[in-house]
Amino acid sequence: MLDIAEELNRWVEQGRDFAVATVVAVGGSAPRRPGAALAVDADGTAIGSVSGGCVEGAVYELCAQALADGETVLERFCHSDEDAFAVGLTCGGVIDVLVTPVRAADPARPVLASALAAAARGEAAAVARVVSGPAHLLGRALLVRPDGSREGGFGTHPELDRTVAGEAAAFLDAGRTGTLHIGEQGSRCGAPLTVLVESSAPPPRMIVFGAIDFASALVRIGKFLGHHVTVCDARPVFATRARFPEADEIVVEWPHRYLERTQVDGRTVLCVLTHDARFDVPLLRLALRLPVAYVGAMGSRRTHLDRNERLREVGVSEPELARLHSPIGLDLGARTPEETALSIAAEIVARRRGGSGVFLTGAHTPIHHDSAPVRAGRIGSVA
Template sequence: MRAVHTRLQRGRRVAVATVVRTDGSAPRAVGACLAVVQEADGTPGEVLGSVSGGCVESAVHELACEVLTDGRPRQTLYGTAQDDPFAPGLTCGGTIEVRVALAAADVVDAVLGAVADRRPVAVATALTADPHRQLVVDPLGHSGSLGSGRLDAAAVDAVRGRLGAGASGVVRLGADGGQRADDLEVLVEVFAPAPRWIVFGAVDVAAALTRVAAFLGFHVTVCDARAAFTTVARFPDAHEVVVDWPHRYLARTSVDAQTVVTVLTHDLKFDVPLLQVALRGPAGVVGAMGSRRTHADRLERLRAAGLSDAQLDRLRSPVGLDLGARTPEETAVSIAAEVVAARGGGTGRPLRDTRGRIHHEQFATVTAGVGVCP
């Protein structure tokens, strides 16, 4: 979304292709985007993002070029092309439905404004109406319209429910505002602020881990009580560098179920009070570095501090998957791999040793600072 916003500010037109629906083994989730930017001379230019990981990108690019030419939205279904070997299709066997339309500057501004304030926001787009009107909804209010007050009220109710769940998708609304299955199809795209990854311990692994976490789309914070080690120069990829006692900072900062907490200090005077706060809080993934002996000692001290078995079971320690990692960079990949698996429901096993779907069910919330469409 930020990339689209930048191009719009330069006076460029941008056609955005969005995944509306998926079925089967689709490579990208609902809300995934590809954008084509029109150059100053009117010709199609750079391409941003992806809707299929490569399978139908060329066909979607052609469709986006048509939209840049006449401004008219288009919607197309792509599946397995068995009859025509030259037709675009998904080799994975699934299907995706893609909508392509010109980006609206006021909608992009509203989304980025909400996300900058760390508020989730959703864009509701009328798919089966002409024109494809849009409504932007966040916890503080809404702007735009789908065509009538009743329809907007029904859409706001439907969207707010999805904001809480963090799920993009298609809903159906009746023309009178009721939720019926025979009238208006509305695409709801939920955009969320980047989830937080808080790294405690200004050590060499932390420098590598902040690079990986930022690459994965997290808002990364590094915290340590030692000012000499905790500097922006040592952690240029972190969004925040905080000098404070770890447990004190975690107790006062914003943490939710999407937050990842990684403890790299392996120093009991930091680890034990910090993990007490982390394991009693809402963070979705809590991991700590250290040997198995260090882990056993920590568990004993945390249990003595009053943590329950259920709380201790949340602790991923020693943190990371067994990759045979040695260097700080390899260790960072190991830690990040466990976090990705934990958030996505993966097993961490080689895919050749698993059966069933490769792509797990995903949250269809798109993170606003990553890629084309937040």
């Protein structure tokens, strides 16, 4: 739902009633991940997607029905061996879709409205909704913010709200969306529950060190992939808004000094394009010790070997060096700045998603990888 927050927030502000279908779980070769959503308003206008086209028509009808009867439903769609063109996923996957009405009189609307408004503003928030469990809990929602404040709840027992809020905060901290399974004892309502937790987090950071032509192309593709992109270079004549109009931030400072003072996290990617030992060595010495998602450095293989020796001389360990992607990027035969940027972006995506980077043609690797689990463990289970 939060992946189409800007459009849905406008609908809320306009007072529209709508129903939203959200992917809860996937299996096999499903085209969209948990959190992907399709919404339909009372006039029949649709936005978003849950499957890339395979089951959109059927989900559209479920949304229309939810608007009419006010019922929250969970529906499974899967591949049909008997008729590949029947309603189902012809790619062979399985998706579970939660369909929730969001009407003026629905008790969860204020909570969902707050979650959509936060996501539309780019603020961090997590919203939890009951997927399966007692009928009176379906459609209930709980909003959790990074400061620990929350809005809404499930209305059965304060301990259930505290349990879900704590787990939702962990999902939010990791920027993840997935399902949470709560056993009968933990739910405090006499039955086990499954809860969908959707996280809205600020865009992951990409910091590009070195204001060169290759950096300009990388900034563009970084923005295309949804990163908040910073360009950093110590040379003011090169680090200018005119050269990098699409960058979110341009910093004129020695790279390692900037990296020392700026905030990074487990989703941050660092791309070192300076290939100058004066910048590279102090920068990489720090970067390889930070809990970031990716550190890549540009340069020839000879530059790479020389740089590694210099890094060893300043105390960088072998495990730390093993984190360095250098020469940066995948082997695409790239020559132009745009092709090189594509090569770097491809390696970042492969690293994030657990891909191998090999040709899919003739390969036996999965097309869609689950590089990080999206399901939390059971809580309060009697099993």
